[in-house]
Amino acid sequence: MLRTTAAVIAGKAARVAARLRGGGSAMPGLVAERVDPAFLTHALGRVPGGVVVVSGTNGKTTTTKMLAAIVAAHGRRVFTNPTGSNFTRGVISSMLGEIPLSGRLDADVAVLELDEWHALQFAKVVTPTHALLLNVARDQLDRFAEIDTTAKLLASLAEQTRDGVVLNRDDSFVARIDGSLGEGVAVRWFGIDPVVADDLPPLHEADARFSDELAVPDAGADDGLLHPHDARSFSVHFGGDEVGPLELKQRGLAAMINATAATTMARMVLGSAFSARTALTALQAVTPPFGRGEVIDAGGQPLELVLVKNPAGFTVALGTYGAEPVATMVAINDDYADGQDVSWLYDVSFESLREKGVALTSGIRGYDMALRLSYDDVPVGGVELDLERALDRLLAEHPDEPRRIFCTYTAMMRLRRLLAARYGLANFGEEASA
């Protein structure tokens, strides 16, 4: 206990220091973990309503935010890591703001976004009661080497989950996990209503591991199916029950699927306490997380920041945003957090940008992006590798129209900081108060 208290104090001190420096760091978590390696076990071990882990390649941050909002709207005290800090140290860092000196988190439910690798590291010290597994796509193959490896990581996470999992019925990498669960673990599914699925673009990677077609069971009364009504409005159907129709503040099909996943898991965690009306109200109020379709008022015109990090995500983002042509910039970095291999840009079709063109490409691999666009005959207005100069140019050359920036992770972080400084936005990691 003494050691935990010492870890809380050391971590809180490091957190104050990190925030004075500009925040958003996993360092305070590292400090606390060094002082007390059992910190996480102690803090989360007795959260009464469960520890829910959200993992998968695309949509973790958005889905986690939606799930936490729905559960909180039902009167539960929710602990979550809201900043996309999806490594275990990031989770500890987010705890340090609200944890008492006892080191035991004062919450009813924990809803945690964890990346595929760290979800497994996390499960070694805290057994998740629930896991929501979103999808498996080619992403950061320089880190995970194979898509199959990512699928295996998620399957191991599910195997270590105690009470229940929610799986994506449309993603065969995830759907096959059904076969590898522990005894007594409940399975629920989320997905797109088969009635409308044929009208939608392919959202998932081909799973080439097996020759047989995967048969997903018919949706039961506790499985959530997305039913889009138009570009903005949709419902989630559970047997005869329905959450909707509703509109999110975040646009696009990906956000609707994330809402479907979050609602299905919320229903599982809350049981009979779940209220469709409360869930609907909560979902409608959720704002997009930083940089994920976030709209910033930049000098009287909206500027949209859209995080892209793999072919599936970029394709869905173009499907969502490409139909509304605006002044567009694409910023591609290749640091570790972005994925060092930019090959994936060639697995995305950019034809939807052809008519309006792209105003600028930027980032370390700005020329590679411009080259990629040239092969889809998309006109490019210019290449400016420096992100700040590129942002200046985009704003100066397109003052009277909406602007949109597709960007990889580190490019998004840098642009978000520049925009926060210019337009008085909340800093990264301070979203709860925004």
Add this chain to the structure above:
Amino acid sequence: MSGQSSSHSSNEPSAADASGPAVGASKGLVNLVHLYPREMSIYGDLGNVRCLAGRIRRHGYDVRVWDHHPGSTLPDEPHLFMGGGGQDSGQGRVEEDLAAIADRLRGLATDGVPMLMICGMYQLFGNAFITVEGQELPGLGILDVTTRGNAKRMIGGLVVDTEWGQVVGFENHSGSTVLAPGQAPLGRVLAGNGNNGSDGTEGARTDNVVGCYLHGPALPANPPLADALIAAAAEHATGRPFEPGELDDTLADEARTRQIARLLKTAKAS
């Protein structure tokens, strides 16, 4: 050039086939075959097909892209082949089909048909792949190389000095490939690991067949290599010398030279 159009129903026109402006009168039709786009094309290998198709068109030729899946029939007159890297599971899925078309591929390679095989397909074009457990999986033997499974994975930027200048890409492989005596490499490694991380060679080349570990994808950023393959394909398709168009490669040159400079700087520093 006729007879390739609709008779092979198992072949589908590829996404890479769809777009691009026609440039004047066609100088001829080039049939480009993408081997196993589903099983053996992660890490952006589709980009090489997009690049070849786009450049062939810009050089003034027509192009038809054939996606070859396990069980489908090869076109009657293929002029250019591209094969990419897959996962171990994907490699297992194509072995049977590859055995079925092996004689045809060997004959075409001997006739000088250009082929670019990357990573997994490069390994399958060699003599054998020997797994970590010692199991020997036979290859096509078109390139005189042997690959062994390795505990260490070789991942990162790769720069190679070739007869077409410095070529840049991204390698991501656990197989370690060794050239037989007399087998020419594609080039010498300037940064990265290449074939095996120890002998300084990268890739292999026999006639117009090139195997290598260059993802990136390799061709868009390295137009001289792309055009060498296209030239051989065009000559094969038309029976006339390659008649190149005037292409603007400014963006490719900027992307390539900047990335090479970064990687060489890191290689020197370490």
